[in-house]
Amino acid sequence: MAPIDRHAADRAADHTPRHPAEPHTPEHRADRRTATLALAHALTAAERGLAVIPLSRTKLPALRSPHHDEARHHAVPGAHAVPGDHTAAGDHTAPGAPAAPGHPASPGHRGMPRHRDAPHPPSPCRGECGRMGHGVYDASTDPHRIRELFAAAPWASGYGIACGLPPYHLIGIDLDTKSGVDAPAELRELALRHLFTIPETVVVATPSGGRHIWLAGPPDTVVPNSAGRLAPGIDIRGAGGYLVGPGSRTEHGVYSAVPGTAHLPPATCPPALLRLLTPSPRRRPRPAHAGAPADPQQGQGLVQFVLAAHEGQRNTRLFWAACRAYENGFGEALTAPLTDAALRVGLTAREAASTIASAARLTGHA
Numbered sequence: 001m002a003p004i005d006r007h008a009a010d011r012a013a014d015h016t017p018r019h020p021a022e023p024h025t026p027e028h029r030a031d032r033r034t035a036t037l038a039l040a041h042a043l044t045a046a047e048r049g050l051a052v053i054p055l056s057r058t059k060l061p062a063l064r065s066p067h068h069d070e071a072r073h074h075a076v077p078g079a080h081a082v083p084g085d086h087t088a089a090g091d092h093t094a095p096g097a098p099a100a101p102g103h104p105a106s107p108g109h110r111g112m113p114r115h116r117d118a119p120h121p122p123s124p125c126r127g128e129c130g131r132m133g134h135g136v137y138d139a140s141t142d143p144h145r146i147r148e149l150f151a152a153a154p155w156a157s158g159y160g161i162a163c164g165l166p167p168y169h170l171i172g173i174d175l176d177t178k179s180g181v182d183a184p185a186e187l188r189e190l191a192l193r194h195l196f197t198i199p200e201t202v203v204v205a206t207p208s209g210g211r212h213i214w215l216a217g218p219p220d221t222v223v224p225n226s227a228g229r230l231a232p233g234i235d236i237r238g239a240g241g242y243l244v245g246p247g248s249r250t251e252h253g254v255y256s257a258v259p260g261t262a263h264l265p266p267a268t269c270p271p272a273l274l275r276l277l278t279p280s281p282r283r284r285p286r287p288a289h290a291g292a293p294a295d296p297q298q299g300q301g302l303v304q305f306v307l308a309a310h311e312g313q314r315n316t317r318l319f320w321a322a323c324r325a326y327e328n329g330f331g332e333a334l335t336a337p338l339t340d341a342a343l344r345v346g347l348t349a350r351e352a353a354s355t356i357a358s359a360a361r362l363t364g365h366a
Ligand SMILES: [Zn+2]
Pocket: 066, 067, 125, 126, 127, 128, 129, 130, 131, 134
């Protein structure tokens, strides 16, 4: 089998350090053409003012942290802002990947990695050491630097666009269509309820049928990353996050701009949506009339939201509604109506109680 032997010889002769996370088989490495295309797309994005980093086929930053080994011995407890690990949930789900919407503990739960044995131990360095491999902190609009980054990661098959940076302060609205969640419908519902419209802007289609909507944020507002906080299936890529750029090839396929949107500038995020994206205090001050009944209208909306759940959304919707109720100070008051709604859509009393208790814990009410 001459071709295989030749590959083996190539590997033996190649002394370039390989990314340890990358499979060493040639078919898993980006071929030269894929790598060249990824670089070309990244350079084009940079010309538009978007700061980029090389991504591997797994949608993770292609360059490994230079602190991988040292950090293993000097782990910083609680520090999950791991370079090369920039996702909303602090785990290794890449941006654009499903945020496990059916999992009650995951939405918006930052700093709680699902995989505690993360392959990248925490390091406080965000590139101050001058080396490459700090994930989104490597992001650059400088063509020379971008070529350096891609040269150091010849297995890169795509690129990530850093969110939250000038000039656009990019915000990504990541709409998932898997796991029985209809995120576009959730967004439409949200838009109706909060009276905003999504302006004409760049939309990127993901290989799984999802959509990334690009919006420009104001320079003085930090939009945090979140997964499922806004609504089931809707993840937000904000400061410290990144979006898989159009033209990127991943193991699931190619990301591409929806026709007609590629050359639009990211449109300004509608103020009503921006308010939903910016963090609210976990415990709002009690209303002046303490003990006054909560806004029955608002609570009713959340109950309706649960009642309208399809089978695959029941638990997620209940969790989301209970979180919003707790955040708005009427979690206790709404527990019975929400439980009732959950039973009516087919959850068991035990499931409902457990999901509402998770929401209480997550919002600091338990
Ligand atoms: Zn460093």
